[in-house]
Amino acid sequence: MARPDYYAILGVPRDADAAEIKRAYRRVALESHPDRFPDDDDAHERFRLASEAYEVLSDPAKRSRYDSSRIIPDAIDLTRPPSVATARDLFGNLFGDVFGSRRAKRRKGRDIRYTLSVTLADVVLGSTHTISFEGRGACERCEGSGREPGGREPIECPNCGGSGEVKTGGLLSRRSRCGRCDGMGMIQQDPCTACRGRGVRKRQRSFDVRLPPGTEAGSEKILRGEGEPGRFGGEAGNLRVTINVRPHRWLRREGMNLVARIPVPISRAALGGKIPVPTIDGWVDMDLPAGVASGAKLRLRGKGVPDSRGGRGDQLVEIHVETPKLPEGSRSRELLLELDRAMAREGVLPEHAELVAALEAHEAQREGN
Template sequence: MSKRDYYEVLGVAKGVDEKELKKAYRRIAMKCHPDRNPGDAEAEEQFKEASEAYEVLSDSRKRSAYDQYGHAGVDGAAGGGGYGGGNGNFSDIFGDVFGDIFGGGGGGRRGGPARGSDLRYTLDLGLEEAVKGTSVKIKVPTLVSCKPCSGSGAKPGTQPKTCSTCGGVGQVRMQQGFFQVQQTCPTCRGKGKEIGDPCGSCHGQGRVEETKTLSVKVPPGVDTGDRIRLSGEGEAGTDGGPAGDLYVQVSVNEHEFFQRDGKNLYCEVPISIFDACLGGELEVPTLDGRVKLKVPAETQTGKLFRLRGKGVTPVRGGSAGDLLCRVVLETPVSLTGKQKELLQELKGSMEGTKHSPKQSSWFEGMKNFFGDMKL
């Protein structure tokens, strides 16, 4: 049976560039690969045909001969059937095209030194500590390099040997259908080395568990969600690789008086009916101590007073925020009979006058809403 035109097999035009050629081959190979179509003779034949076509057209010398003389110009040069032979171009495509099938790819050794994992530690702070900054000691369980073997995993006085299975590469070639793919060496698990006499402390792992005590300097102005990075304080690397980092995640606890919103602080200040009516001076708390707050006469509950610069200086710089105090009118309780009489007398003296502007406007609004209904 005569062979089909190679360009037709891959579904590309004669002047196709290398990138589009590879993309076309990849599409067919992924669809028709025998390992994805077990027992399908037609798919296997299509895969062989596409592989042969790609082997020829991906090689500039073979492609030139094919363009001039057709199949006669490349007979016997297509690797004995179009899969597995030929030059480096064709073998290199396996890693690019089939890496996602077999998890291998054309990459090199997977072993060797590897960076240790990063760690995270949640640090609970009080509001004062977060605003003013502090220094704390923390204990972190982690993996550290084994001291007796210096992290090699081999018994002191001995050294790991080159893996006899992979020759130190960390990978072995395995036959998968019509071609070879690389897989992690099962003997050394990708490290490229074997430990004949393991270290008694780490049992050949090169790392041991340990709880480290670290000092963390917390800068002023941090807030919940901020992270402090301690370089090199994560897990130790393997085979001499660098250690990971430790990320200290800040969590600020709720405060008895203050709520934080960015660089501003908020608090509620109870105020008596007398101070609200007559005005006065209140003592309010700040993170720097108590300060005096002047309240004008006829102050209504919910009124906000701003104390500038009494908030938080942001950790990334800038001016300090403010403290906003909301006064809350407190109703007297446990009144004596005499006190109740005085209040009744005061109430009577205020009837018919507009001493409660909000209440008056509210009742007027209600009347309009219900169409002047008698309440």
């Protein structure tokens, strides 16, 4: 992995002397020290890189090795055959933007991502939720401008001339993001004392999120302009809320339908009758036909997921005939043994009787041979 440009991080030219490097490090450290900004992750990273840069550039031996390793720009692989892309990369590193254009002075704020966990009923029937979290919002003191109230307007960065990049070294040097303005091309003359000129601070934020009926699990609700504020007048980012649906004990969703897997005793499956079934709207009594088989699917119309046209899908009821586990000597076991003998006498299980007859014929054939 390519090493960062330590000169750009400190905002000094490649031929800077030791005193200039030390002054630059103190300035960056003062602007981003973790003790001053304990909740600013960007400040922590900038302080870490500045400390790393100063450790190398303040030591003559380390600085010499570092300079030697960066004679050829890291992005250009000279072991590959020459190509248009290689020439373009080399030209860009040598001369930058030959037309002298400046980096855009406005930067859009970053998006904020949040995961909202809800129930199946919340997404099927629709709901509204209030979410609250600690995140970056517009600084209340400067209202997101980054400028101290009543302070002077921002100016072009004197280190990079407003381009957001600096070129260090001689002929085969490279262009890197300016460490003075963090690649913005502008700096605050009078930065806000509360947010250090960034325009954002961590604070408690709350929003109402509406889920229309039929919302899909994993879908994303976008609250535009509710992300981090932009810098130097850039538009704010968005709040992106991902919907996570917690599992339901009895129901699952399949497209516009809901499916319920209902356990039914053997006796009820044989006799039929009313059975209670959970739906997304509440419990209902459903007619179970006598002799229903395990795995059969019954339908409750209009109990599924609403659609955009005002209709609704259905709910499918999967019948699972639950087989009991009976201990020796139990009354239920005795009754089932008696029931088994009675069903055999009365022939109420024709398929089973056919299987038994086939087995007996097979055994008789084997004995005859």
